[in-house]
Amino acid sequence: MPEQLKNNRLIKALLREPVDMTPVWIMRQAGRYLPEYRETRKKAGDFVTLCQTPELACEVTMQPLHRYPLDAAIIFSDILTIPDAMGLGLKLVESVGPRFERSITNSNDIKNLPLPDPEQELKYVMDSIRLVRRELNGDVPLIGFSGSPWTLATYMIEGGSSREFSKVKGMLEAEPASLHLLLKHLSDSITLYLKAQINAGAQAIMIFDTWGGILKTPNYMNFSLYYMKIICEHLKNEHSEVKVPVILFTKGADKWIEKIVEADCDAISIDWNSNIGQVRERIGKRVAIQGNMEPRILKESEKKIVDEVESILRSYGSGSGHVFNLGHGITPDIEPDKVGILVDAVHNLSRQYHKTK
Numbered sequence: 001m002p003e004q005l006k007n008n009r010l011i012k013a014l015l016r017e018p019v020d021m022t023p024v025w026i027m028r029q030a031g032r033y034l035p036e037y038r039e040t041r042k043k044a045g046d047f048v049t050l051c052q053t054p055e056l057a058c059e060v061t062m063q064p065l066h067r068y069p070l071d072a073a074i075i076f077s078d079i080l081t082i083p084d085a086m087g088l089g090l091k092l093v094e095s096v097g098p099r100f101e102r103s104i105t106n107s108n109d110i111k112n113l114p115l116p117d118p119e120q121e122l123k124y125v126m127d128s129i130r131l132v133r134r135e136l137n138g139d140v141p142l143i144g145f146s147g148s149p150w151t152l153a154t155y156m157i158e159g160g161s162s163r164e165f166s167k168v169k170g171m172l173e174a175e176p177a178s179l180h181l182l183l184k185h186l187s188d189s190i191t192l193y194l195k196a197q198i199n200a201g202a203q204a205i206m207i208f209d210t211w212g213g214i215l216k217t218p219n220y221m222n223f224s225l226y227y228m229k230i231i232c233e234h235l236k237n238e239h240s241e242v243k244v245p246v247i248l249f250t251k252g253a254d255k256w257i258e259k260i261v262e263a264d265c266d267a268i269s270i271d272w273n274s275n276i277g278q279v280r281e282r283i284g285k286r287v288a289i290q291g292n293m294e295p296r297i298l299k300e301s302e303k304k305i306v307d308e309v310e311s312i313l314r315s316y317g318s319g320s321g322h323v324f325n326l327g328h329g330i331t332p333d334i335e336p337d338k339v340g341i342l343v344d345a346v347h348n349l350s351r352q353y354h355k356t357k
């Protein structure tokens with residue numbers, strides 16, 4: 001429970017309660033930029049086996065926390081566990097990305113999709129969460145996550161990663177009712193999955209809508225945000241004594257931020273195309289804000305990284321409600337020491353913004 005957490009800055013900031021310094025964690029903090037991650041992945045044999053072996057998933061979840069004084073752990077898994085559990089057959093193909101053995105092409109495929117039981121087909125995720133909670137021993141909170149219905153639908157219909165999204169956009173135009181059927185089914189499944197993650201020990205939840213930004217405004221509202229909002233409503237009371245904050249992240253959503261905060265979320269995560277200070281002004285005190293350094297900056301000099309951290313902290317300004325993060329995942333080409341520079345800079349430079357008078 002958060003009260004028993006030794007470092008509770010993340011949860012406090014997500015709930016806009018006072019903190020001594022701005023909490024920081026990094027999207028994809030356990031990943032290929034770390035040599036120890038690449039070692040464990042080799043030991044597992046492949047990425048899917050790594051995700052499905054709780055001892056190894058726990059090991060890689062902990063790796064970045066052994067290196068840096070991060071304010072949160074995020075469970076090592078992937079957003080594509082749900083489609084895999086629905087029988088699509090996930091593989092990660094080297095230098096191509098995630099691929100499914102089977103994809104969704106018509107309404108019959110959708111009607112035949114099972115609703116995975118999180119404690120059966122996805123038990124390995126829950127076991128990883130239980131293991132990490134034991135390993136963390138209350139040091140920092142553990143974040144659980146899922147993809148958004150829209151983002152998962154893009155992978156299921158395209159059969160993997162995509163650049164053009166022509167199949168899913170084709171279904172949206174030609175068979176919107178079928179697409180809604182799939183999105184509804186995914187919302188049900190994600191709700192069960194996230195509730196199970198909370199019951200297994202996740203202390204905050206993040207929903208990744210990586211591909212919401214490719215939609216036109218009315219389609220974003222109807223095919224992406226609408227379903228995330230339903231999930232948030234279902235999660236609102238999914239905690240015993242302490243609140244489990246929910247973070248929504250749509251990449252490329254600057255123009256929709258006022259609409260996103262109307263969903264029952266506690267925080268929004270923003271990419272580097274938004275100005276964090278302006279976002280704060282636009283939304284007032286409604287939710288906390290996570291973000292938003294461009295991952296590419298981590299390739300620059302120590303001075304440039306520290307300057308950028310300072311500029312983001314200054315732009316947000318005084319008071320709680322900010323969780324420092326990148327605007328998207330860290331890339332495999334980053335030198336691990338640069339992450340240490342970032343984390344220390346956030347902690348050191350943010351104290352001045354949290355002085356109580």
Ligand code: 1CP
Pocket residue numbers: 026027028029030031032041047074075076077078079080092097098145160161162208210328329
């Ligand atoms: O070893 C490898 O080559 C695997 C690379 C990798 C990793 C480290 C993949 C394949 N997934 C992950 C882990 C992962 N994925 C985490 C772990 C927790 C963390 O430390 O942050 C998380 C939160 C994700 C979420 C995820 N997977 C998203 C949403 C976030 C985002 O980056 O936008 C998406 C879109 C995926 C799909 C996916 N899985 C893997 C890759 C390379 C991708 C992206 C493919 C694409 O661009 O379409």
